[in-house]
Amino acid sequence: MKSSRSATNNPSQPLDAVKLELAIVIGLAIGVLLVVWRLDAGHWVELGLLAATGFGAGGWLAFRTRRAVNRLTGQQD
Numbered sequence: 598m599k600s601s602r603s604a605t606n607n608p609s610q611p612l613d614a615v616k617l618e619l620a621i622v623i624g625l626a627i628g629v630l631l632v633v634w635r636l637d638a639g640h641w642v643e644l645g646l647l648a649a650t651g652f653g654a655g656g657w658l659a660f661r662t663r664r665a666v667n668r669l670t671g672q673q674d
Contacts, residue, residue, distance in 0.1 A: 611665035
């Protein structure tokens with residue numbers, strides 16, 4: 598099995614790390630959803646936790662995807 602850090606000519610290699618992070622973020626979001634589901638707090642608190650998780654995860658994935666695409670096209674970060 599090849600290392601993810603090995604130098605190859607595969608142009609989609611930087612996006613493989615983003616795919617892995619997407620899987621991790623989905624797992625974390627499901628975990629937060631289960632916690633909020635069992636949490637006995639006000640509706641606004643639960644909505645705030647879900648919104649913060651969504652915005653944080655979405656922002657992180659957008660940032661990482663933009664860096665990977667810039668790296669593929671040869672632009673500076």
